[in-house]
Amino acid sequence: MAVKDAGRAARSASRALAREPERQADSAELIQLLTPEGERVEHPDYPLQISAEEVKALYRDLVIVRRIDFEAIALQRQGELGIWASLLGQEAAQVGSGRALAPRDMAFPTYREHGVAWCRGLDPMKLLELFRGVSHGGWDPTEHNFHLYTIVIGSQTLHATGYAMGIQRDGLVGEDGEAVIAYFGDGATSQGDVNEAFIWASVNNAPIVFFCQNNQWAISEPLERQSRTPLYLRAKGFGFPGVRVDGNDVLACLAVTRKAMQAAREGQGPTLIEAFTYRMGAHTTTDDPTRYRLSAELESWKLKDPIERVKQYLIRTQQAEMSFFDEVEAEAAEVGARVRLACQQMPDPEPTSMFDDVLTSETQQLAAERADFEAYLESFEADEAVAAGEAR
Amino acid sequence: MTTLTLSRALNEGLRKALEDNPRALVMGEDVGKLGGVFRVTDGLQKDFGEARVIDTPLAESGIIGTAIGLALRGYRPICEIQFDGFIFPAFDQIVTQLAKMRYRSLGSVRLPVTIRVPFGGGIGAVEHHSESPEALFAHTPGLRVVSCGDPADAFTMIQQAARSDDPVLFFEPKRRYWDKAEVDIDGGLAAALPMDRSRVLVEGTDVTVLCYGPMVRTCAEAAVAAQNDGRSIEVIDLRTLAPLDTDTIFASVRKTGRCVVVHEAVVTGGIGAEIAAQITQECFYSLEAPVLRAGAYSTPYPPSRLEEYYLPDLDRILDAVDRTFSY
Numbered sequence: 001m002a003v004k005d006a007g008r009a010a011r012s013a014s015r016a017l018a019r020e021p022e023r024q025a026d027s028a029e030l031i032q033l034l035t036p037e038g039e040r041v042e043h044p045d046y047p048l049q050i051s052a053e054e055v056k057a058l059y060r061d062l063v064i065v066r067r068i069d070f071e072a073i074a075l076q077r078q079g080e081l082g083i084w085a086s087l088l089g090q091e092a093a094q095v096g097s098g099r100a101l102a103p104r105d106m107a108f109p110t111y112r113e114h115g116v117a118w119c120r121g122l123d124p125m126k127l128l129e130l131f132r133g134v135s136h137g138g139w140d141p142t143e144h145n146f147h148l149y150t151i152v153i154g155s156q157t158l159h160a161t162g163y164a165m166g167i168q169r170d171g172l173v174g175e176d177g178e179a180v181i182a183y184f185g186d187g188a189t190s191q192g193d194v195n196e197a198f199i200w201a202s203v204n205n206a207p208i209v210f211f212c213q214n215n216q217w218a219i220s221e222p223l224e225r226q227s228r229t230p231l232y233l234r235a236k237g238f239g240f241p242g243v244r245v246d247g248n249d250v251l252a253c254l255a256v257t258r259k260a261m262q263a264a265r266e267g268q269g270p271t272l273i274e275a276f277t278y279r280m281g282a283h284t285t286t287d288d289p290t291r292y293r294l295s296a297e298l299e300s301w302k303l304k305d306p307i308e309r310v311k312q313y314l315i316r317t318q319q320a321e322m323s324f325f326d327e328v329e330a331e332a333a334e335v336g337a338r339v340r341l342a343c344q345q346m347p348d349p350e351p352t353s354m355f356d357d358v359l360t361s362e363t364q365q366l367a368a369e370r371a372d373f374e375a376y377l378e379s380f381e382a383d384e385a386v387a388a389g390e391a392r
Numbered sequence: 393m394t395t396l397t398l399s400r401a402l403n404e405g406l407r408k409a410l411e412d413n414p415r416a417l418v419m420g421e422d423v424g425k426l427g428g429v430f431r432v433t434d435g436l437q438k439d440f441g442e443a444r445v446i447d448t449p450l451a452e453s454g455i456i457g458t459a460i461g462l463a464l465r466g467y468r469p470i471c472e473i474q475f476d477g478f479i480f481p482a483f484d485q486i487v488t489q490l491a492k493m494r495y496r497s498l499g500s501v502r503l504p505v506t507i508r509v510p511f512g513g514g515i516g517a518v519e520h521h522s523e524s525p526e527a528l529f530a531h532t533p534g535l536r537v538v539s540c541g542d543p544a545d546a547f548t549m550i551q552q553a554a555r556s557d558d559p560v561l562f563f564e565p566k567r568r569y570w571d572k573a574e575v576d577i578d579g580g581l582a583a584a585l586p587m588d589r590s591r592v593l594v595e596g597t598d599v600t601v602l603c604y605g606p607m608v609r610t611c612a613e614a615a616v617a618a619q620n621d622g623r624s625i626e627v628i629d630l631r632t633l634a635p636l637d638t639d640t641i642f643a644s645v646r647k648t649g650r651c652v653v654v655h656e657a658v659v660t661g662g663i664g665a666e667i668a669a670q671i672t673q674e675c676f677y678s679l680e681a682p683v684l685r686a687g688a689y690s691t692p693y694p695p696s697r698l699e700e701y702y703l704p705d706l707d708r709i710l711d712a713v714d715r716t717f718s719y
Contacts, residue, residue: 192451203449
């Protein structure tokens, strides 16, 4: 009997836990400047003066990054990419935060920050190289102040914190200071490295913003498997402010990130931003979300789409003509076509390039392995030449 | 020439590294006011300030992860992992990030991060304070792995590591911290043997004994003892474990025809195994006997009352040398 009761208690406890996220969403204050219906609302802590042109530019970013994502998924289905991690649904969180950065600021992404990459000016083809298996990234992080994608969950938050400590040592905290933004997801908040990054940033008062895109799902695990408390509240325990923003509201993401970055630059230390959003697609192209979540949930989030609300706002306030939306659509299609073609034409790297850049100078052992490999490859060419001679 | 302990020689070397390059930093647990639990960083914070000699929070992954970030910003961190057995929380950052970031970036990123690790046993310590994890790092492409065996090398090699544009795992023989020797602290690095070269410590003709770190002194003593048996041992202090200085190793083995590799680490999958494989491949027709290993048994590190049986010592080394003559 006791065993049976224990089982019942465990089931009821797990049901209670499962209700937690709804409570989280309801009870927590969500900073919002644009409702899902496209209505502009004010928030006393985040006044935002923004011109029609600026909103239209954000809209363009949102549409284009969604289009790149769409093309990449299709390219994976056609066998042109090995895998793709879709940002569908998270465009506002990424574009809003990405456009809040100054060129001198440094961003440390995970592997899903295609929208931030776009804002930083990185060629989308570099992302496709990674997911095609042509490189592991291979861009120079200093070129756009956009670090390499980090695939192991949470590791980059420590790199970002160390980088921010470097800014402090360079004496570049102050009015015209620099700051760092570290991107990660809800799953990453369970990682030791993320918690260590919070501690380091806190005790050093480092100029860093931790930008958590809580997309509700870590592959198949819902948020309640990672946390019993709303994620933004965790910051308090580490000694710095945490805020929750509507992650599907590009204006709110822009305003909240701008304020946090400016505070960091000025020496007020770190902020945790929890962008409350939703991963509308699969974790990656190899994932099947129908195995673990209900379509009703997806449908409810579709009503909060990050792009549609900006369009509605622009139409409602007559800040944009219909021709504007057509132009953006046409430009996105053009970017999409360019991405498609470039991906299909992308050459494989030279086989011997796998020996490059292990260390700053090649070791004797590696040089010997490279030479052996070259001789091995040449032996096939010799065989082919002999075979061709015999055929003749 | 100045007589210094190995610990003090490292301290002087770190001081030079901090003086040489304003971007050099020292960071780790208790490295500041305390000067490190082995006093290797003694007085450095007082002279170079808290921004350059950093007492970090107590989390090894955080030490290496933030060091990577500082290196990305152009700094040259020299990290201390307090004890060998504590490196594993940082293992992910070292193997997954530090070792691979240059490769991942197609050479656009340099990570000049040095990681000092007091390693090895023989000091009667509790668990996790006596380990020899160097092979795990030598197995990892993208890292340089070195170990100093005496105060003179400690002084120069730590400076060379600090100047390296690649990540360096720097293994310090903790039971030799208080060994003393003459060190030329005013001599520059120009005349010093590069960090990636091995050194013939004792010349001999009958058998090559390869060693590093805490076993260097033991092997030198074994060479003296072997003379009484009429055997001439050539002792080579490897110094570099990744990459291996195979030129020096092969030249010696081709001369002697016999080889014993000595280390405190367990023999299974160890540095000795790698060296034995390479010697077999390159010196096969010179060998009079298989390459033997004298190392720790393939068990976890035992309680310290047993460590004298567990670790190779002078007699175990001589026993292995004898066995190379029985083939």
